Amino acid sequence: MPEEERKDMPTSVLKNDITKPNVRTTTFTIDGRERPANLAGETCTCAVIHSENFSLHYGSKAGVQNITMDIYPCSVTAIIGPSGCGKSTFLRSINRMNDLIPHVHTEGKLLVDGHDIYDKHTNLVNLRQQVGMVFQKPNPFPKSIFDNVAYGPSLQGVRNKGELQNVVEQSLRAAALWEEVKDDLKKSALALSGGQQQRLCIARALATKPRVLLMDEPCSALDPIATGRIEDLMHQLQSTYTIVIVTHNMQQAARVSERAAFFCLGELIEYDWTSKIFSNPAKKETEDYVTGRFG
Template sequence: MFESDKPQTNPPSLDSARSSVRLETIGHLEHKDNNRPVLRPGSPRLHADADAPQVIRAEYFSFFYGSKEGVKDITLDIRPRTVTAIIGPSGCGKSTFLRSINRMNDLIPNTRTEGILAVNGQNVYDKRTHLVNLRQQVGMVFQKPNPFAKSIYDNLAYGPRLQGIRRRGDLDEIVEHCLRDAALWDEVKDDLHKSALALSGGQQQRLCIARALATRPNVILMDEPCSALDPLATAKIEDLMTQLKNAYTIVIVTHNMQQAARVSEFTAFFCLGKLIEYGRTSDIFTNPTHKATEDYITGRFG
C-alpha cells in the first residue's frame, strides 16, 4: 500500500507512488542472475519511456497469502491492444498475478501486497482505489463458464444497469453490440429471453466474454478460459481473442503451450512465484534464453 503525505481526492498516479518503492536500473537487458527475469529484445520494456504505451505495469510487485509469497518481485509492462500469455507450471503464481490486476484476491483473507501494480497509470492497491471502477476497466473471464441464472439478455444488461443505464433502447444496443463482438449474436439473436444456462459450454463462455465487454473495459483477463471446452469451442474462443485484441488488451493464463503460441504476441514464463522470462512469443518459443523456460516449453517439467 502506498500513501501520500497529503490527502488526495484521487488515487496517486504511478509516478508518485514509484518514489515509495525500491527501483533498480533494469531495461532491455538479459540478466545473468537466474533469480532475475530475462527480457528479450523486442519485449515491452520494464521502465518504458513516457511515450511508450502500457496499460498494465508491475514494479517489484509481490503478493502474500499470510506469510507465503504467491508471487515475488514481478516487474513487467503490458502494452495496449495485445494478447499476453502467462505460462508456467501449476502453483507458480500465474493466476495469483492475474487476479491481482483487478483485485479479485481481495476475497481471500489474510493477504497483502508489496510494490506497485498499476492499471492505466493508477496503483490499484492504493486504499483510495474505487473497486467498482477498477473492475469496470478490467473485465474477468474465469476457467469455467459462469453465466447468471438469468436470460441471455439480462446477463448482458446486468452490468450496464448497475452503471445506471435504464433506457431499453440503450440496453438493446449494448446487448447486440457485445454479442456481436463475442461472435455469438447470430446464434442467439432469436433466443435472447431464454435462460443462459441452456447454452452449450462454448456458447456460455462466449456469453461470459460478452458480459465482460458490456461494462466497456479496456483490459480483459482470462484465467484458462478454454480448459473446460472441446477443441471446436476452444478454436472459436481463440479466434475471438484474435479479433478482440484490436480493441482490448488481453491477458490470458494458459497451460496449453500451443494455445499460447497461437494467440499471444508476448509471453511471460512464471516459475515458483517469479517471472523468469518475458518477451515476444516467437522468441520465447523458438529461442528461449533461460534454461528453465526451454525445459518447460519442451515438456521436461511442469
C-alpha cells in the same frame, strides 16, 4: 517507456525491446484462416499495466514475488507456467479479485493506466469495470442471456431499455455470439453449450467497455472446436482490447499471444515475444518448460 523503469525489466526484455512494434512478419494460421501478425503494434506502445516489484502473500505463504513487467495495449499477452506458479494469482491481482481471500497482503506497485490499484482510494467498481475478467469455468449467471450481458451496464446505471439493447447486441456481436442467440435472448444462459457460455461471459465482460480483458484459462473446460472459436475471438478483440491470458496450453499461448511471460514458483522468469519464448528462450527453465522437459 521511461528509462528508469526499463532498468528494472529483465535483461532479456531489454535486449529484444518488446516495447517496439512487432517485428514478426510471419502470419499465424488458425483453422486455416490467416491473420496479420501484428494489428496494433504501430500505434499502441505505452504499457497499460505496469507492475513493479509486485508481491502478494496469502498470510505467510507467498503467492507471487517481485513481479516486474509491463503489459502493452491492443495485444494478447500470455502468462504460462506450471501449476501453482502464481500466474492466476498475478492475473487476479490486476483487478483485485484476490481481495476476496482473507489475509491477503501485497507489496510493490501495480499500476493500471497509471493508477496504483492497491492504493486505498482505489474505486474497486471502476477498476473492475476497466479490467474485465473471464474465468476458467464458464460462469454465466442463472438469468436470461440478455440479463447476463446487461448486468454490467445496468450496474453502471444504464436503465434505458433501448440503450441496454444496443449494448447487449454490440457485446454479443463482439463476442461472436449474436447470430446464435439473437432469437432467444430471453432464454436462460444455462441452457447454452459450454463454448457459447464462455463466449457469453466474454460478451458480459465486454459490455462494461473495459480496456483490459483478463482471461484465466478460458478454454480449459472447452472442447477443441469451442476453443478454436474463443481463440478466433481473441484475435478479433485484440485490436481493441488489452488481453491477458493465463493458459496451461502452450500451443494455445503460441497461437494467440504476441508476448508471453513464463512464471515459475511465484516469480517471473522470462518475458519476451512469444516467438522468442517458444523458439529461443533466454533461460534454461523456460526452455525446459516449453520443450516439455520440465516436471
